[in-house]
């Protein structure tokens with residue numbers, strides 16, 4: 437039986453500006469079949485320079501932008517400081533996703549909140565095709581986070597700028613209910629981002645064996661495929677990106693990619709697994725990911 441194509445942008449309930457920009461990202465870059473692989477590079481802020489120690493060349497933002505170009509990525513996600521200083525040199529050659537908030541990992545995560553330090557207007561000025569916002573679902577600071585996101589959502593709507601939400605479960609309540617990468621937490625985070633107006637949501641691949649401490653439907657067992665299927669379903673019309681996480685074995689990453697695409701995800705946002713290796717190896721790894729994504733043209737794309 438022919439597989440159902442992934443969601444695609446036509447059914448995503450987008451206004452004209454958002455649709456134009458997402459069309460540029462998903463159909464005029466990368467494989468041009470509605471799927472996407474983004475290269476995130478906000479680690480210098482979120483984790484500090486330690487992520488660059490094993491391969492010092494990657495501490496240079498210009499190297500990462502060239503890698504995104506050479507690898508045929510659909511976009512690069514960076515913070516305002518790097519966008520201001522480096523993106524101009526490569527303007528428009530690879531779409532810019534401007535991260536609007538971010539924090540260091542120096543204070544504890546107990547009351548995680550990622551403050552805004554850039555605006556949707558900055559994104560327009562810099563020629564970005566989307567903005568990124570990290571939402572800490574379940575954090576004690578969630579209320580402030582929701583208010584902050586509301587402002588971003590309203591601006592994104594006004595400027596026709598696609599809103600990508602990094603939906604990260606955090607806080608003691610999440611840890612008590614199975615942990616930040618449990619199926620319960622990831623599934624709830626995907627749904628929350630969708631309910632709050634995300635056009636795309638970035639989630640971690642759920643650990644199906646870590647279900648939840650919640651005494652309800654989450655107690656039964658899921659296979660990895662069933663878990664990611666449910667997460668994509670919870671996001672409904674919001675397009676889903678699956679994130680990479682810490683460097684892992686290639687085969688595990690490829691399997692996670694297959695399962696995500698099979699579930700109806702739009703694509704991937706892989707950082708360390710791409711750039712924490714030698715240049716040629718990075719390019720070869722991306723080509724293997726693209727080979728998988730080429731089999732999943734999204735609704736509305738030729739061949740879907």
Ligand SMILES: O=C[C@H](O)COP(=O)(O)O
Pocket residue numbers: 476477478479513679680681682705706707708709
């Ligand atoms: O935005 C940054 C990403 O969440 C980190 O990407 P990564 O986990 O694939 O290195």
